Amino acid sequence: MAQVAVLGGGGTGCYIAAELTLRGYSVNLYEEKAYWSENIDGILRRGGVKMTGLGLNGFAKLTQITDDLAKAVEGVELILVSMVAWRHKKLAQELKPLVRNDTVIVFSAGNFGSIVFKQVFGPECKAVVGETLGNLFSCRMLGEGVGIAAGRYQAKMVAAFPARDNKRLMERFSQFYDCEEAKNVFETALNAPNVVIHLAGAVLNTCAVERNPNFALYQDGLSAGVLRCQKTVEAEKKRIMDAMGYKMVIHTEHMEHVSQYDKYPELDCFRSLAGPSSMKHRYVVEDATIGDSILMQLGERLGIPTPTVHALVQVAGAINGENYFAKGLKLWDLGITGSTPEEMNGYLFTGD
Numbered sequence: 001m002a003q004v005a006v007l008g009g010g011g012t013g014c015y016i017a018a019e020l021t022l023r024g025y026s027v028n029l030y031e032e033k034a035y036w037s038e039n040i041d042g043i044l045r046r047g048g049v050k051m052t053g054l055g056l057n058g059f060a061k062l063t064q065i066t067d068d069l070a071k072a073v074e075g076v077e078l079i080l081v082s083m084v085a086w087r088h089k090k091l092a093q094e095l096k097p098l099v100r101n102d103t104v105i106v107f108s109a110g111n112f113g114s115i116v117f118k119q120v121f122g123p124e125c126k127a128v129v130g131e132t133l134g135n136l137f138s139c140r141m142l143g144e145g146v147g148i149a150a151g152r153y154q155a156k157m158v159a160a161f162p163a164r165d166n167k168r169l170m171e172r173f174s175q176f177y178d179c180e181e182a183k184n185v186f187e188t189a190l191n192a193p194n195v196v197i198h199l200a201g202a203v204l205n206t207c208a209v210e211r212n213p214n215f216a217l218y219q220d221g222l223s224a225g226v227l228r229c230q231k232t233v234e235a236e237k238k239r240i241m242d243a244m245g246y247k248m249v250i251h252t253e254h255m256e257h258v259s260q261y262d263k264y265p266e267l268d269c270f271r272s273l274a275g276p277s278s279m280k281h282r283y284v285v286e287d288a289t290i291g292d293s294i295l296m297q298l299g300e301r302l303g304i305p306t307p308t309v310h311a312l313v314q315v316a317g318a319i320n321g322e323n324y325f326a327k328g329l330k331l332w333d334l335g336i337t338g339s340t341p342e343e344m345n346g347y348l349f350t351g352d
Contacts, residue, residue, distance in 0.1 A: 003063075004176070005030060005076040007091065009040045012108060013082035015139040015147045018049035018060035020176070028064040030072035039141045040065060046145030054269050055137060055149030073098055078106065078176055082135070084282050085111040085290045085329075092120035101126035104172040106158065108136045110189050111290045114161035115334045118351065130160035130169040131185045133249070134192040136177070140273050150270035157182040157191065157247075162351030183246060184348035190298075193251040195291040196237065198283040199312050200229045202276050206319055209276055217283070219271040222259035229308065230255060236306045237295055243302050244341045279319050288316040293328030301331070301339050 002025050006017040009031030017029040031040055043049055048061035066072050073079055073095070083091060088111075099105070099121065107113040110131025117129045133156050139149040159182040160169040166181050173179055182188045198217075202209060205221040215221070231252045241248045257264050258271060276283040292309050299306040317324040331337075335351075338344045 002026070002078070002175070003028070003076045005073045005079045006082065007031075007069075007072065007079060008082035009035055009038060010082060010084075011039065011139055011141040011147075012135050012137065013080075014039045014043065014049060014141050015051075015055075015137055015149060016080055016082060016108065017062055018051055018147055019056055019137070019149075019153075021049075021060035021062055022051060022056045022058050025176070026063045028066065028072045028076065029062050030066055030069055033067040036067070042141070042143055043145040048145065050146045051149075052142075052146060053139070053148035054151045054266075055139070056152070069094055070098055073103075078104055078172060081105060081107045081113065082109075085113060085286055088113040088116045089120065092117045096121055096125070099125060099127045103127040104169065105129045106169070106173055107131040109134050109192055109194070110185060111192075111286065112185060112189050112294065112329065112334055114185050118161055119335070123352075128160055128165045128168045128172070130158055130165070130173065131188050132179075133157040133182065133188040134194065138270055138273060140275075148269070148273075150267075150273060153177060155180055157188050157249075159183065159185045159188050161185045161348065163349040164351070184345060186244065186294075186344075186348055187241075187246040189291060190237065190241065190246065190295060191249045192291060193249075193254075194283070194287050195295060196230055196234045196251050197255060198276075199287040199292050199316060200233055200308075201226055202279065202281070202283045203312050203315050203319070204229060206279060209279055209281075213277055214274065215276065216272060216274050217276065218258050218273060219261075222255060227252060227255060227259060232308045233312070236299070236304075236309055239304050240295060240298050240302060240306070243304060244298070244345065279316075284316050284320070285324075288313045288324040289328040293324065294331065294334075297331045301344075302341070 005028045007030045017027045021027045114129040114131050137149045155178040158179045163184040201217045209215050296306050296309050
């Protein structure tokens with residue numbers, strides 16, 4: 001029985017661990033003790049995860065739930081990381097003495113975490129680190145050990161940093177999930193639906209989010225105007241993706257179907273997914289400072305304007321009393337110093 005470590009006790013991490021368990025894998029779930037109250041305590045009270053929704057259903061009893069990182073990753077064949085981006089560097093520092101040269105680590109979702117990890121691990125470490133396009137599942141934990149997904153797994157684009165490790169990544173990751181090789185981790189990270197959907201949807205629904213703690217963007221927050229804004233962001237992104245030579249995944253067509261609330265009842269489970277619960281939610285903070293921040297900076301380097309993305313980051317900062325332009329992840333933080341697609345993609349392939 002193949003053994004997997006899932007690092008992160010949020011909704012996605014818990015759901016991934018349970019789904020892999022139902023498929024017959026031995027799974028260790030790791031989370032810092034300070035975060036256990038969010039989901040882990042409920043799983044422990046129930047004795048496992050009750051899986052509901054449109055994905056696999058059943059009861060998943062995980063092999064191990066621990067706050068000991070060394071115990072979680074010992075002897076595993078795959079490490080899956082599902083944590084918000086601002087936790088990546090600290091986790092990398094803690095993992096560094098534990099990884100082997102044959103270790104394979106995959107982020108779901110990535111948010112350029114693979115680059116952060118490899119920077120911390122250093123050139124002497126030959127472990128493979130990659131990212132998927134978006135999260136493996138649209139899912140939530142509902143409390144008391146109950147998980148829900150809005151659908152079954154669908155094959156994902158995946159890439160390693162550096163991309164010269166793509167073959168090694170695909171060889172291992174494809175043993176667990178159907179996947180498609182992407183050009184590099186910028187192609188996967190920038191194609192995540194979050195970049196187009198989350199920030200625009202949350203900012204344009206600020207009042208509703210702040211008044212309703214049970215707000216669900218896909219049930220309560222989609223309208224013709226919101227969709228037009230998301231499509232404008234997508235159009236700005238497409239010009240950058242084309243310039244970089246990346247495949248472009250369109251997400252607003254799905255949002256159009258989701259927004260037709262009197263149609264497509266098969267989407268009701270997806271519509272019911274809660275969040276954002278506040279304007280400090282990851283839908284705002286993570287996307288304004290990571291995905292949309294990098295997209296905007298790429299546009300600046302390539303001479304491609306992104307006025308709508310810029311405005312959304314500006315307004316999100318004003319709403320939260322923050323300067324997300326200053327706080328956002330920078331291209332140079334990721335080692336991107338080139339100004340042409342060839343230079344940037346070359347770095348993403350070689351890592352140097």
